[in-house]
Amino acid sequence: MGNKNISMAVIRRLPKYYRYLGELLEDDVQRISSKELSEIIGFTASQIRQDLNNFGGFGQQGYGYNVEALHAEIGKILGLDKPYNAILIGVGNLGQAITNYSGFRNSGFEIKALFDANPRMIGLKIRDLEILDSDTIEEYIKKHDIDIAIVCIPKNGAQELIDRIVGAGIKGIWNFAPIDLEVPKGIIVENVNLTESLFTLSYLMKETAENK
Amino acid sequence: MGNKNISMAVIRRLPKYYRYLGELLEDDVQRISSKELSEIIGFTASQIRQDLNNFGGFGQQGYGYNVEALHAEIGKILGLDKPYNAILIGVGNLGQAITNYSGFRNSGFEIKALFDANPRMIGLKIRDLEILDSDTIEEYIKKHDIDIAIVCIPKNGAQELIDRIVGAGIKGIWNFAPIDLEVPKGIIVENVNLTESLFTLSYLMKETAENK
Structure with missing residues (x-):
């Protein structure tokens, strides 16, 4: 499917659709209108129709969306219809939290x-996962067909480690280290920068206080 | 200062400017051009000039930006020029990771x-922080002038807890629970949704693989 030219803003909303549709499925809801979906998700109905039209329009006039079909289709668009093999690097508190999250x-x-x-x-x-020596990481990636590395190490040494694992064949990096990693073209880095999120909270609180 | 009508996209870039300018300060760099800043941060020089112009333009033709002044000014815009008192709720692995992060x-x-x-x-x-009983949380917030709650509890029960702490006077919530919280107007929620971030990684990996 050629999902070219879809803005990152739309892409970033898809996981939210996917999550809510999953919850509707669990509640045995079979179809839903953009208006009802709007009430649950909080985007406007017009935004929802526009977003979903990007992917070929799954809605039918007077019927709404088939929840199961839409959930499956968005899952497919997000690449969630196939499993990923991941490794996690840096088993501090954060690494343990991620390992434990089902x-x-x-x-x-x-x-x-x-x-x-x-x-x-x-x-x-x-x-049940043994913690292995970081020195053996390249060997492991090559042998076990690993797609994703979850990087939970401190800033120092992070780039060097990234160079090693990318060299070994990692295609995607979920990065929690507070550093902008340099990777070759074709390698995807998704950063989770907690400090930047906290600063955004601070900004919004300040603005709200000032505009009272 | 009236920073009205500044888009969230600009706001979300400010913490990154702040972080890089802080690093430059540590390295004793005193001034920098938008071109040099562009090479470090990765935004275009024109984007940088446009972003910073939103706040009154700190650059001078032929001189560039005064790093210390710009860092201080962005810190002020972000509301980082005054301390915040926070509490953290839910001391699992994630809560511990955040507590330990200096x-x-x-x-x-x-x-x-x-x-x-x-x-x-x-x-x-x-x-050195004792873990207190959640039942005493409202009392604590009122007594100690707490601004921010960092919420690291599971989804179930999260909304109920939020209602309690907002009632007790919390103004900002840094939310790690995988749920969209409902709060009264004037209360700020900044969500860190790890699953949505992971799904974005998955999408970008899929797109890259398909466009090869």
Whole structure:
């Protein structure tokens, strides 16, 4: 399917559609109008129709959207119709939180191995996953067909590690290190920058206080 | 200052400017052109000039930007020139990771207390902060002038907790629970939705693979 030229703003809204449609499915809701969807998601009905039209328009006049079909289709657009093999690097508190969160596995992202550079961590287990030595990471990626690396290490040394794992064949990086990574074309980096999120909260609070 | 009508896209870029300018300051860089800034941050020089013009234009032709002044001014715009008192609710792995991260404190966000509903957690300490009983949270907020709640609890029960803490006077919520919270007008919620971020990574990986 040629989903070219779809703006990142639309793309960033799709996971939210996917999540709400999943919840509707769990509640056995079979069809829904853009107006009803609007009340649940909080986007306007017109925004919803426009967004979903980008992908070929799944709605039918007077019927609305078939929840299951729309959920499956958005899942497909998001690339969630096939499983991903992931590794997680840096098993501190944040790395452990991500390892323990079952929601990712339910969406097809399976963490196959954990890595840490700290000798005291190596050999410990979290959720039946042994923590392996970071020195062996390239070998592991090549041998086990790993798509995604979840990077939970500090800033120092992060770029060097990225160069190594990209060289070994990683295609996507979910990056929690507070650094803008440099990667070759074709490698995807999705950053989770908590400090930037916190600063946005601060800005909005300040603006609200000033406009009272 | 009347920073009305500035788009959220610009606002979301400001923390990045702030971070890079802070790093330049640490390296004793005193002035910088939009072109040099562009090479470091990755936005175009024209984008940078346009963004910073929103706030009154700190650059001077032929001189560039004064790094220290620009850093201070953006910090002020972001509301980082005054400290915030925060509490953290839900001391699981993620809550512990956030408690242990020193970067927030360096930016003026101080976690004053931790709360959990699990009796086995109550009374334990993390970084000299005792974990308090969630039942006492409203009392604590009122007594200690708390601005921000960092919410790291599961989805179930999250809205109920939010109603309680907003009633007690919380003005800003940094929300890690995978739920869209309902709050009264004037209360700011900044969501960190990890699943949506992961799905975006998946989408971009799929698109890249298909366009090869």
